[in-house]
Amino acid sequence: MKVLVTGGAGYIGSVVTEELLKDGHEVVVYDSLYQGHREALVNGAAFVQADLADAATLQETLSANRIEAVIHMAADSLVAESCEHPAKYYHNNVVNGLILLDAMRETNVRRLVFSSTAATYGQPEKQPIQETAPTNPTNPYGETKLAFEHAMRWYLEAHGLRFASLRYFNAAGASENCGEHHAHETHIIPITLQVAAGTREFVEVYGADYLTPDGTCVRDYIHVIDLARAHILALKAIDDGSTGERVGRIYNLGCGGDGYSVNQVLEMARAVTGKEIPARVGPRRAGDPAVLIASSQKIERELGWKPEFQDLRVIIESAWRWMQAHPHGYRE
Numbered sequence: 001m002k003v004l005v006t007g008g009a010g011y012i013g014s015v016v017t018e019e020l021l022k023d024g025h026e027v028v029v030y031d032s033l034y035q036g037h038r039e040a041l042v043n044g045a046a047f048v049q050a051d052l053a054d055a056a057t058l059q060e061t062l063s064a065n066r067i068e069a070v071i072h073m074a075a076d077s078l079v080a081e082s083c084e085h086p087a088k089y090y091h092n093n094v095v096n097g098l099i100l101l102d103a104m105r106e107t108n109v110r111r112l113v114f115s116s117t118a119a120t121y122g123q124p125e126k127q128p129i130q131e132t133a134p135t136n137p138t139n140p141y142g143e144t145k146l147a148f149e150h151a152m153r154w155y156l157e158a159h160g161l162r163f164a165s166l167r168y169f170n171a172a173g174a175s176e177n178c179g180e181h182h183a184h185e186t187h188i189i190p191i192t193l194q195v196a197a198g199t200r201e202f203v204e205v206y207g208a209d210y211l212t213p214d215g216t217c218v219r220d221y222i223h224v225i226d227l228a229r230a231h232i233l234a235l236k237a238i239d240d241g242s243t244g245e246r247v248g249r250i251y252n253l254g255c256g257g258d259g260y261s262v263n264q265v266l267e268m269a270r271a272v273t274g275k276e277i278p279a280r281v282g283p284r285r286a287g288d289p290a291v292l293i294a295s296s297q298k299i300e301r302e303l304g305w306k307p308e309f310q311d312l313r314v315i316i317e318s319a320w321r322w323m324q325a326h327p328h329g330y331r332e
């Protein structure tokens, strides 16, 4: 298929591009580079540097390249920032998302795989979280991702849009060439490895008095390559015209086990790197649930998704290899 990847110069988008190319697809990356990196662009993919807000360029890109499907990953995705600046999130994640949906409608592109998030659930009562759990986002980031899911559903009803929304939990790890480099890093694995690499002083642990086995929060980590491969399965599924297309497909993507506590992540990072990695326990962060774990059974059952790197050691080893090869991220 000819696939447009919005946000393809970002962390997950670059690995999705790699996997699409390996699977024989043609890829056009559409990214403004306002957060992503030119060095993260994958050889073999075409690149259009433009913003989603630029409706004319978006439409022209879809039609000139005869795009058949879109993987929509471009977004703002910092929870704390979204609470301070909700308008930024509504504009980029909802308004710009609608510009994409309209450009797709205009150019008759009817297949869409969307990067959604665990933040659409808020603080669910039951773990592991299934797709049937109620959605009650506790921040504008989750709220805007959910709003876009709802928009896709109505575009399906009215315009025959086929979509799959993938609700990722915590993406982590790296491929050989593409890794995680966010200007403002909030994710525990790269932060921990920055401490190991000596570019950050210590890891702040947000609370150690939760009702979990070691008192620290438990989260679910998924290797970015396993995550990327799920997009290809989702693309194929929405192409085959089976029953899911009448309602749109929603799938969780996590590691599918018991998850790992913050202390377990720290211990594993110390074991992998051989470094001390100092950590300090600080106060809890507002709105952090004690445990967030995905049930990934639905995507395993329906699409035959089989994660290959579902192991914290393997995830951290891959991230550490990438960080050692890119001590300053993509800014070489």
Ligand SMILES: NC(=O)c1ccc[n+]([C@@H]2O[C@H](COP(=O)([O-])OP(=O)(O)OC[C@H]3O[C@@H](n4cnc5c(N)ncnc54)[C@H](O)[C@@H]3O)[C@@H](O)[C@H]2O)c1
Pocket (backbone or CB within 6 Å): 006, 007, 008, 009, 010, 011, 012, 013, 030, 031, 032, 033, 034, 035, 036, 037, 050, 051, 052, 053, 072, 073, 074, 075, 076, 077, 092, 096, 115, 116, 117, 118, 167, 168, 169, 170, 171, 172, 181, 182
């Ligand atoms: N990283 C995670 O653990 C995680 C978890 C859940 C969901 N997600 C979602 O996955 C997607 C990718 O996440 P990531 O960590 O790779 O993010 P990222 O910031 O590394 O990549 C996002 C890319 O989108 C581009 N972009 C943003 N707004 C744009 C616009 N208006 N026009 C053109 N380009 C634009 C940025 O330049 C960047 O290259 C996001 O939608 C995010 O919400 C990520």
